Amino acid sequence: MSDANTRRRFLRHLGTGVTLTAALAGEVGGTDGNRFQDEGNGDGTDVESEADDEGDGDEGDGLDGEDDSSDDPAVTQVVAGPDGAWRFEPEDVDIGLGEAVEWTFASAGHNVTSLPGASEKNRNPPNAEPFASYEGDAHFSVVPEGSTYRHVFTTPGEYEYVCVPHENTMVGTVQVDACADETITVDPDGDRRFEPDALEIGLGDTVEWQFEEEGHNVTAHPDASDNTSVPEGAEPFASYDLSSGEDDDEGVGEDEGEGEDVGEEDGQNEAENEGSEIDHEATREADETFAHAFETPGAYEYVCTIHDQEMIGTVEVLDEPDATVTVAPDGELAFEPESVSLEAGDVVRWTFEEEGHNVTAHPDASDNASVSEGAEPFASYDLSADEGKNGGGEGEADDIDHEATRESGETFDHRFVAVGQYEYVCAIHDEEMVGTIEVEPCSDGDDESSEAADD
Structure with missing residues (x-):
């Protein structure tokens, strides 16, 4: 990793940390900084409060003056309800793969969720698990004032989330960069093709497709075309949702981090779903992107299902770890x-x-x-x-x-x-x-x- 990139990411997070400190000064400055660890969501996330914890200092909550989480370049700070306002500060954040966002609740009556069933405004990348500061479908469950909630993002793409009690004004986005090793242009200059149409990559590498024009997609799902294939043991990938037909709230409590094991990251794709439930003709807009990490070696053949006779690409994944x-x-x-x-x-x-x-x-x-x-x-x-x-x-x-x-x-x-x-x-x-x-x-x-x- 270059020193320049590391320093830039640190400066970006330092800026949000300064915002957090200023916002909290008038809201929770009198708290003692102790907290409790709740039962959690089962997804590697935390909800921490100022009550009941032994205060061992293992993880900071931004309240006791000894927290160093805002200085961690892998954790971006967001304040929910600064000065009692019904908003997130900042509203939009950009982080890298595997990094975390920590929300500090500066006033009472708020929560955080990207669950589709919680609000029509919520959006998650295709096949990504949503996140929430509560369990199940208790969408109006709020987090105590002074508490924090942290979520680690292990699937790239854009997440739109809300505070359910104030969803008309409290809306935020988290953009998770793909950390792409290679990029492929979809429909360059209006030509129906992928550029390049053949890639050779290492095990675990991420490929990002950049859509220059609307009306296209990317898929290796066997039900989408006769021109698609994946190696034995590999899950199909697609730029659209492969988990269609599942209950909106299903999977709450599942850990996004499970996808880290080689060959398991795209287990969320649920290839066993009936093909009729999946919209294989769902397309992306111009300037959108789609990323996929390849965790099983072998040859992958993919297409744009709308033009599957012309737009065909291959990715060869070498059996070479980092x-x-x-x-x-x-x-x-x-x-x-x-x-x-x-x-x-x-x-x-x-x-x-x-x-x-x-x-x-x-x-x-x-x-x-x-x-x-x-x-x-x-x-x-x-x-x-x-x-x-x-x-x-x-x-x-x-x-x-x-x-x-x-x-x-x-x-x-x-x-x-x-x-x-x-x-x-x-x-x-x-x-x-x-x-x-x-x-x-x-x-x-x-x-x-x-x-x-x-x-």
Whole structure:
């Protein structure tokens, strides 16, 4: 990541932090800064209040003068109800993939939600999970004054959200940059084609399609055209919603961060939906974009369904991760290297040189394991044990075999999206075999803006 891009992102977030400090000065300056951690939404998000917490200082809430969250370039601050006004400040924010937005509620009677069932004004990128500061369909449930709510965004695109009690005036947007590795122009100069029409990329890389004209789409769904295909085990992708027909509020409480595992990020696409429920002719407007992260190696054939005989493209995903780690090199109880630094969206591959080991960041596996806020634990073994018995989800912690190991020569891949630090272990030797992954905000490659920030 370039120093210029890092500095520009820091300056952008610093500006919102200054706004937060000024807005809160007259609203919550007298609070003591203590807070409680509620049950959460199950999506890596937090609602924190000034009541009931032991005040251990692990996470700041912007109220006690000791919080450093506004100085974190991966967290953008937004104030809900500054000076009692029915608005968000700022109303529009632009963040990178895997970064967070933290809302501080400077006055009572507000909430935050992008759930389609909560307001007609709400919008989410295709196949992205919505977010809310409450659980289920309690759309008028508000957050206590002085509390904070944080959400980590792991799907790129534009989100429009509201405060439900004041949806006519309290509307905001979050633009999540795709951190694209490659770009493809759709219908350049009015020509019915993709430019380039063939790409070769690495594992976990993101491609962004830029629509120059309206009336087109991008899809690899097998029901959309005879000219589409994806590798075995890969989910189809599309620039339109592949989860049509689901209940508006279904999925509330699911963690967006689940998509980080290689091959799972687009599990939200629900390819098992009946094709008749999906509008494969839904198109995008001029100047809109669509991004997709490729997490399964192989060849993908995609089309514009409106012109599927002319507009055909291919993406070849090479089986090449961004970083590799050897497990038990030469029989030693170690990871090599022990520490890895990445950008959001990068893939790590662990190669097991000896049998009898595993890789896990699940907190139930070891006291030495932890993941960044907004991310699901990862492991080289099955974390969805006994799904049928438990009605879906990860299953009870007791049902997961944290001592399941891999054979010599096997590999395990994981794509990291949420920014922050991860600590993982071999659960069999969790005192000796400890590793760390540091995920930084991705570079956005905007050299012109970077130079302006440096000036």
